[in-house]
């Protein structure tokens with residue numbers, strides 16, 4: 422039987438911490454679906470299509486693109502996506518106690534809704550201070566985000582396409 426896990430997130434943009442969690446999930450599960458969850462009520466920095474492109478390029482550059490599907494989901498619950506593809510496991514990265522506090526209610530609700538279990542993985546602590554919101558803030562103020570994001574993302578953010 423093929424094991425399948427879903428790694429959801431906003432990925433606005435994908436960071437080195439996300440990449441670390443995706444790689445760890447891929448080491449455990451046969452197939453991993455990285456799902457960009459589009460929240461229309463949240464103002465995003467990057468359109469979903471660009472987020473998908475940057476995740477795909479980052480996975481390719483890191484040599485971890487096979488057995489990983491990159492897609493988006495904007496209609497209904499995340500567990501609806503899980504049911505559509507037959508996934509019973511979500512993977513989330515945990516950097517701190519604050520992440521546990523934030524993720525625990527969602528994990529319980531997802532289990533109540535559709536028996537989808539959440540597995541928490543610990544990324545390399547070197548990435549514990551890294552978040553997409555921090556990257557967005559540094560980028561908005563003209564700072565260098567290259568220590569926090571894959572090369573494909575920093576190249577894009579330094580390009581004329583972004584500014």
Ligand code: PNS
Nearest residue numbers: 429430431432458498499500527530531
């Ligand atoms: O990268 P983020 O912004 O921390 O990701 C949060 C995300 C997208 C994983 C979370 O908001 C989510 O799971 N959204 C799906 C909406 C949903 O199904 N909600 C009900 C159960 S929690």
